[in-house]
Amino acid sequence: MVDVKKISVVFLLFIGITLFSLHGQSLETGLSLNLEEYLERVKANNLDIVLSGQNILSAAESIKQARSAFLPSIGATGGYIRNLRDRLQSTPVAANGLEPVMGTPGAGIYPLIYEDRDANYDNELTAAVVLDQKIFDAAALARYRQSKTGKTMQETVFDYTRQMVITAAKKLYAQTQLTEAVLAVMKEAENASEETYRNIERMYTAGTTTELNLLMAEVDWKNNSTAVFEAERNMALVMLALKNLANIPPETAITLTEEAGQLPELPSMPDLINVFTVRPDYHIQLLSKELADEAYRASIGTFLPTVSARFAYAYGNMGGYEGKGDWNAMNYSVPQVSLNITIPLFTGGYRTSLVRNANINREQAEITIQKKRNEIEQEMTSLMLKMREAQQKMDSAGTLETAALRAMALAQISLENGMGTRLAVSEASANLSKTRLNFQNAVFEYRSAYYDWLLAVGCGADL
Numbered sequence: 001m002v003d004v005k006k007i008s009v010v011f012l013l014f015i016g017i018t019l020f021s022l023h024g025q026s027l028e029t030g031l032s033l034n035l036e037e038y039l040e041r042v043k044a045n046n047l048d049i050v051l052s053g054q055n056i057l058s059a060a061e062s063i064k065q066a067r068s069a070f071l072p073s074i075g076a077t078g079g080y081i082r083n084l085r086d087r088l089q090s091t092p093v094a095a096n097g098l099e100p101v102m103g104t105p106g107a108g109i110y111p112l113i114y115e116d117r118d119a120n121y122d123n124e125l126t127a128a129v130v131l132d133q134k135i136f137d138a139a140a141l142a143r144y145r146q147s148k149t150g151k152t153m154q155e156t157v158f159d160y161t162r163q164m165v166i167t168a169a170k171k172l173y174a175q176t177q178l179t180e181a182v183l184a185v186m187k188e189a190e191n192a193s194e195e196t197y198r199n200i201e202r203m204y205t206a207g208t209t210t211e212l213n214l215l216m217a218e219v220d221w222k223n224n225s226t227a228v229f230e231a232e233r234n235m236a237l238v239m240l241a242l243k244n245l246a247n248i249p250p251e252t253a254i255t256l257t258e259e260a261g262q263l264p265e266l267p268s269m270p271d272l273i274n275v276f277t278v279r280p281d282y283h284i285q286l287l288s289k290e291l292a293d294e295a296y297r298a299s300i301g302t303f304l305p306t307v308s309a310r311f312a313y314a315y316g317n318m319g320g321y322e323g324k325g326d327w328n329a330m331n332y333s334v335p336q337v338s339l340n341i342t343i344p345l346f347t348g349g350y351r352t353s354l355v356r357n358a359n360i361n362r363e364q365a366e367i368t369i370q371k372k373r374n375e376i377e378q379e380m381t382s383l384m385l386k387m388r389e390a391q392q393k394m395d396s397a398g399t400l401e402t403a404a405l406r407a408m409a410l411a412q413i414s415l416e417n418g419m420g421t422r423l424a425v426s427e428a429s430a431n432l433s434k435t436r437l438n439f440q441n442a443v444f445e446y447r448s449a450y451y452d453w454l455l456a457v458g459c460g461a462d463l
Contacts, residue, residue, distance in 0.1 A: 122320025138301025
């Protein structure tokens with residue numbers, strides 16, 4: 001006989017071991033991302049990009065709403081009334097032929113005889129179908145064109161938002177690499193200052209140096225340790241921002257695998273006409289001008305008549321008059337076709353003001369386009385200068401690092417041989433760290449300016 005309790009225990013143990021192994025595996029594993037892989041995650045998961053895509057869907061619905069003005073509108077109505085009480089009305093039913101009011105008997109005018117009669121039906125059933133169709137409406141046509149232009153603008157905004165987010169992701173990836181490099185430099189400085197402290201400590205024990213040198217060496221070591229703590233904090237903050245931009249869970253461990261030393265070449269200045277053609281933000285300004293033109297045409301349309309047609313079919317059936325139970329006391333069906341033309345004559349000057357305001361908006365849009373051209377030209381020149389400056393800083397820092405490394409080695413050898421001082425070692429170490437930090441900052445400045453350059457020439461989504 002099978003022992004059900006033992007099988008249940010074994011099954012639960014198996015499930016527990018499996019879950020524990022999977023949990024341990026999930027804790028051990030993380031993400032190793034190069035720049036391209038990180039950008040793919042940003043494109044797929046960034047909330048700003050997703051939200052901008054929703055705006056396109058909303059703009060598409062606005063087109064459908066504006067287009068509905070040109071489609072027929074069909075409505076149906078029906079009703080039933082049950083009159084619970086008769087409504088009596090004095091009604092002439094005959095004439096008194098015995099006593100004429102005027103004239104002779106048989107040829108005169110006789111008085112009427114009145115009786116109270118039921119004036120309403122017990123049951124009233126009505127139904128109607130109405131079809132309305134706009135034939136001409138200039139304002140509705142302008143709104144439809146505006147909605148189509150609005151959708152095109154939202155698509156352009158989506159493209160620009162996507163490029164902006166991707167550019168920010170590239171710069172944040174580079175900033176994270178810079179923070180890693182700074183942390184590595186701080187740790188090297190900490191290790192060097194600790195090694196210096198240990199050497200001076202041995203010298204102090206041997207009686208070949210003073211307590212002041214020992215204490216100053218310890219201060220240098222502790223200061224460098226504090227700098228390491230600050231660099232680790234900055235690293236954690238930048239890494240969190242890197243995860244948030246791609247909507248990656250904060251607890252996920254990420255390793256950046258992109259080669260930081262490979263830098264793109266300095267680009268050449270492109271033709272500004274081509275830049276204007278491909279830049280989404282400039283295209284947005286052109287679409288704004290197009291919307292202003294559509295608004296102007298819509299304001300002109302307020303002076304034009306609107307034409308609409310209507311077809312209606314009504315049906316009624318009433319019965320139960322004067323105690324009769326039939327439904328055919330009154331039965332009717334009425335088809336009707338109508339054509340309506342509305343001509344606006346005077347609206348207190350509103351339409352004239354609307355035209356003037358729309359014309360002002362057109363002129364403002366034209367000025368904004370010119371301003372955007374000037375901004376783009378200035379931006380291109382500024383970014384080119386930034387890249388050249390960063391390139392010069394990298395060349396200078398690379399040369400200085402070689403000299404700083406040599407000076408650091410000589411200072412340490414002199415200190416170990418008793419011919420150097422702690423101050424010389426401390427200055428050499430500080431100069432080496434400063435040179436390395438300057439180089440890493442120059443690399444980041446070049447990358448950041450290059451990514452801004454790609455965005456400026458309309459290639460923000462490219463690597």
